[in-house]
Amino acid sequence: MVTPQTQQTSPSPLDIIVIGAGLSGLSTAISCALAGHNVVILEAAKELAEIGAGLQITPNASKIFQQFGVYDELEATAAEPSFLQVRRFCDGKILSRTDDFNGDMRRKYGAPFWDLHRVDVQRALADRARQLGAELRLGARIADVDFDGPLVKLENGEKITADLVVGADGLWSKCRERFLAMKGQSDSPLPTGDLAYRIVLKLDEVDDPVLREWISKPSCQFWIGPGAHVVAYSLRDGYMFNIVLLVPDNLPANVARQPGSLDEMRQLFSSWDPVLNRFLDQVKTAVDKWKLMHRPELDSWVSEKSNFVFVGDACHPMLPYLAQGANSSIEDGAVLGNVLAALDAKSQLPQALSLYEQLRKKRSEAIVRETFAQRKDFHMVNGMEQQARDELMLSQLGTQITTRFPSRWQCPEVQPWLYGYDAQKETEAALREAPLGRARQARSVDECRR
Template sequence: MAQTQQASPICLDIIVVGAGLSGLAASISCALSGHRVTIVESAKELLEIGAGLQVTPNSSRLLQAWDLHGQLWESGAEPSCLTVHRYSDGKVLAHDADFDQKMRTRYGAPFVDFHRVDVQLALAARARELGVTFRMGQKVEDVDFESATVHLSSGASATGDLIIAADGLWSRCRDCFFGRKDPPKPTGDLAYRIVLDLDQIPEGELRERVASPAVHFWIGPGGHAVGYSLRGGSMYNIVLLVPDDLPEGVSKQPGSVEEMRALFADWDPVLRQYLDLVDSVDKWKLMHRDELPRWVNDKSNFVFIGDACHPMLPYLAQGANSAIEDGAVLGLLLGYIQKKEHIPQALHMYERLRKTRGEAIVRETFAQRKAFHMQDGPEQVSRDELFLSQLGSELQAPYPSRWSCPDVQKWLYGYNAFKEVQEAVQQDPFREWSFSASL
């Protein structure tokens, strides 16, 4: 099915709160559907904190369709294989060879590892090309849900036909929606995030791994590590997932390199050699939220997307990918409306399509954490035996790594937002409709 986008015959004024990946994706998709879009962002410039970002085929097909600048694709690294190692000795438990070609063949789009900032800046540049207005350094203080107005810390305000709350894990819009503070909850895990430049890595096996892009997991008791190349094999991204020891109320702080190394003292020597090259590191508390009963307000002039409504642990790399999907689907649906009276149906169709998938991904992510963080013992032995029984053969579900499990991978990576929206609208064409009338 062709990946096309149609423009609505009416032009809505849409306010997007947040210029992260979900907000930028929504702004592009809404602009392509013929609407006027204004992004309100609290930061003064677009340099999102972060490191590596694994863009899987379910969202890379969207980035391709949006015609992002070619330099973004040149900055990526397509992993040629995906390998799972036992933590203690580096023993290979699973090896998915020719991974880059498999992804393109199976799903018609690549699996690409990027630096997060590169993706954000490419999305922002495309949004500007499409006429999206950016209001930077503007923090949202309050939301008037009757008039679809956001009130800003500067004293200014912005009113539209629709507000898209894309302001992330610590969403101010969410607080306004509930009329109270609604902070995210700790998961019990934290992440050390590391980026090494190639010139920091000595000649030899370590550098060769970086220059030949691949994804390596080390799975062990209570945590795991993942390493992969960025920027065409000139950088190496490592994420270490371990039990959370940050104080209550602290979401990020500088970490101790010595403490980090001590946590992995008994792990694979290859991983430890990379960690020996690190001179500074930050610790990030991993947070989540309970499922929201609804993503759309009663007046159908306000809607949540991305981490503001379904934050995800990084264990399947779907937080950013799912947020991009959200923005795409919402904008695509708004391209089908013929009059403003169709907005409620478009928003509730978005909620129906995305809420089910987003919350299912969250559950799979927690299941992946369990499979990768098993303590040494009988259950871990059975997991490793299952891995090894399929090493070098065609994989069968269920499989401990959802990155390669044929059932989960197909469901995650085979998702096509264009197809889903087209089929949904064909089955339930827009009409004059209200949410209350549909109950």
């Protein structure tokens, strides 16, 4: 059993409203509740049935689950990939492979790489938030946010005030819309040019013995090809298999999600690895097509009065190509709660939110840019650049990778930067360097001298 890490508790509790009960909102709620603050989570959905399936939790987030006290519960439902490999799209030729991937992650970063069902993670976080005293209100749809109060107005007319409002309402954020309107600005989610098919297969519904072995023995598999790639991995300790197909976007401009055709999906991959096609032949039910979107960087995540702050996809939505959307959202929630745990007085809130933004904004936006770079390297069309990429990958096959690598999942430069991040240590180090009370103490000394 993993014992939850201790967290400082603020002697000056805040009343905090978290808008959104996705992974960023629930992580924020848990971290702030652990810090001794009073938390209300407002979620528009009438039940927690988050859409989606597979979720790759990398060590930078799984170590946060120890702090949150949900590690043991999630470990019981996790699939831990024993190897990771990248294949050429047409014939399945292995371009790169990392054996003992699970052991490698634990040795390097002190925490596991898990493949989990998104619903399992959301439910565990929601239960933990409630256990810590956070109030979760479902069916609470936001009509407006008043950044002077701050005050949140619900569609039923109810008004709720707080010391701090946290915008955790995702890509299509109402909070972001109101935040920018306050400044006379606006933006909308932008298409990336890609869409995703998401598939989940169950072990007991697959008869093919080769495919059953793939599912029951967890690994992380990639196929990379011209303008597209595929990632596949096991869930729930090898009883389910998650496949995500990333392809050029052909949805209408104003459509974010639409039922997909199995025939169209199979045709797109008809020339790809026969093993992948055997998996696709197992798909019997309809699949949805999801347009992949991003948004411009915000100038600031914090309101002028320091009574509102963003976390997660509302401020830094990410392409799924590094699996960091969920992980960085969990980081956001952990860091915000860790900073707010250090509050001695409500007057320090501006300093606290400024420190949170300093710790999170640069890193998150750098990850966003890195996801686009990963897409470029995985989606190369056949030609000289693609051949050079493949030759580089093959040159490192069977050896320890020693150079900047096209697969950032294995790259000795990018992987430590992503997976080695420790939200608690980062916050503690920043607070040692710049304690929240320092500015207030300096002002008091100046006043005494005068």
